[in-house]
Amino acid sequence: AQSVAQPEDQVNVAEGNPLTVKCTYSVSGNPYLFWYVQYPNRGLQFLLKYITGDNLVKGSYGFEAEFNKSQTSFHLKKPSALVSDSALYFCAVRDDSNYQLIWGAGTKLIIKP
């Protein structure tokens, strides 16, 4: 069965420091991986996706993610965190059989000034 794990409920980072939000996945075929961000009482905003190609994917708002097939990971990164990056981040993998997204539990990112 396909699954996504976000091992950290919360990540705290000081403003200006690099940030990493972890995601690991388990799929039977080729992984189609996504990161979304959700601000309070808002819908989800797409950050980036990995379909194929370069392992380092660049996305919105300065975020990037590295696809690592051997470690089955797709960690979200940003070189220098902003207070405005504080939000809830979700990793997801697409189920090829029905196009549904399998969601991680979410990680709350808190950037402190």
Added chain:
Amino acid sequence: GAVVSQHPSRVICKSGTSVKIECRSLDFQATTMFWYRQFPKQSLMLMATSNEGSKATYEQGVEKDKFLINHASLTLSTLTVTSAHPEDSSFYICSARYLGSYEQYFGPGTRLTVT
């Protein structure tokens, strides 16, 4: 491009009444739409998947008669919460995809409060 809207953004209704939430794809034809429910500080829970012109496929544990989903056109899907109760209060999010797209495009969500 690929914008999805939801209406209303917030709704308060009395227990026992029904409420309809609309999800529209504004600039593409949504062959598939998804309805999610999200509890506070939790991940999204898929309620149902609907393909245009077909009956929705509900996830296990989701009551079909309570959460009526209609996907009558390529740009509109509706979720009707029938005989709402306070425990139905939640954040409801829809998403849509077009034929051939890898990703889903999300609406801004609807906050339902049942009093």
